Amino acid sequence: MKISAVEKEYHNPVLLEECLEHLNLKAGGTYVDVTFGGGGHSGKILEKLHEGRLLAFDKDADAHRNLIKDPRLELIRSDFRFIEAELGKREIKAVDGILADLGISSHHVDAPERGFSFRFDAPLDMRMDQSQEVSAATLLNQAEEADIAKWLWQWGEVKASRRIARELVRRRALKPLETTFELVEATEACTPQKLRKKVLAQVFQAIRIEVNSEMDGLRELLTGGLKLLAPGGRFVIMSYHSLEDRMVKNFFRFGNLNYEDRRDFYGNQISPLKLITRKAIVPSEQEILANPRARSARLRVAERHT
Ligand SMILES: C[S@@+](CC[C@H](N)C(=O)[O-])C[C@H]1O[C@@H](n2cnc3c(N)ncnc32)[C@H](O)[C@@H]1O
Incomplete structure (x- = not known):
């Protein structure tokens, strides 16, 4: 496909160090980056992951141009809502961390023909998955x-x-x-x-x-991903608007999508997840200055109980 003339770079990864630190990479671990995009986060994971395995998802064909040639990486062209089924096909039953950097990439807004931007006159498209x-x-x-x-x-x-x-x-x-x-x-x-x-x-x-059915996709990612996380495995999720952030925050807090505060006989909360970040991590002023699109990012982390 033609690369748009206005495009400078595919995507500038947001909160890169913070995501990596919170994934808590273990040698030999299996990780999933469900939003590969320009491969900024995946590249960094591969840099730090010795002998491990990385599965990545992106439903946009353009993102697959950014494939990093590395035998430890498999890039899957699918919606991340099918995470359980896709990993099941590969006989992967448990993973050590799931990273999601939700929403659209800079490429989507900078490529006029994709129809995501009100700055350009283009077909009214807005599909992340061009086969939809x-x-x-x-x-x-x-x-x-x-x-x-x-x-x-x-x-x-x-x-x-x-x-x-x-x-x-x-x-x-x-x-x-x-x-x-x-x-x-x-x-x-x-x-x-x-x-x-x-x-x-x-x-x-x-x-x-x-x-793009983004809210339904996130719901399914949270429930499917939770089933896959090994004890000690982490969800590291970055969102860019309040609806997503609220869903992630409440799911991490209660461990279910009904946001039910389940308690045992003694009043202790029963949740498969433990909060690692009580408050969302946000980009520094310096990062926002260098990359204004990072402005609304909110990163939250939770860990599966052992
Ligand atoms: C914010 S960008 C990720 C950028 C990436 N972290 C990087 O550093 O380049 C989000 C990417 O996830 C993809 N995406 C969004 N929702 C998806 C979904 N439900 N299933 C699969 N891919 C999705 C988009 O096509 C886009 O390329």
């Missing part, structure tokens, strides 16, 4: 107005969610929505100029999350 049938255009042309409003509200916290959904439905009745700039124009028609950038970022985030 449903794109942003499919969703926005076919979904009920109420569903579009719900996504904008839930995934983007867009205040004018209902007005924007109504505007999109009005416009698509005249002509099917095809481009990112059509989504930009519909949003702008409902947004004061001074809020333009903020609301566009929220709208694009919301639609992208829905197109």
Whole structure:
């Protein structure tokens, strides 16, 4: 595939040292990087991992161009929600650490043709997995107005969610929505100029999350990954928006997705996970200065009980 002219580098890894330190690499261990991207974190893991094994996932074909040739690494083109099945196929029943650096890469926003950015006029795509049938255009042309409003509200916290959904439905009745700039124009028609950038970022985030089923994927990664973690094995998860971070935080705290505080007869919490980070680790000002896209990263770590 053509590499976009605006692209400087595929992705600049965030909180690299902190992720590595918290993975607590053991010689001979098996680790999973479920969001390979530009391979920044995987490369560092391989550098420090002697005799171990690294499985990596990325559902985006572009990320597979960054494959690091190393016999200890296998890069799997699959959604990480299938972690249990994919590792099962390889007869791997337990792993020592799972790293997730959620969301999209810089490549996604810098490559105009992928449709993730409101800065470029491009097809309304936003699929991380190019083989997926449903794109942003499919969703926005076919979904009920109420569903579009719900996504904008839930995934983007867009205040004018209902007005924007109504505007999109009005416009698509005249002509099917095809481009990112059509989504930009519909949003702008409902947004004061001074809020333009903020609301566009929220709208694009919301639609992208829905197109890629990001919240369902995270849910399945957490439950599937927990089953795979060996005693002492770690979850190291970095998220970039509050909904994901809240899910990770509560799952790590309670060890289940219902966020039930299960206690034994004596009142001791029963959870398969122990919190390693009570508060999320965030990038330093220096890192944010060098890489502004790191700004919203929140890293949380939990360990499977022995
Ligand atoms: C933030 S980037 C990771 C960057 C990487 N840590 C690095 O240092 O280059 C997230 C990557 O995960 C991939 N991804 C996101 N959600 C995924 C999912 N559910 N299944 C598989 N890959 C996913 C995206 O395609 C993207 O390449």
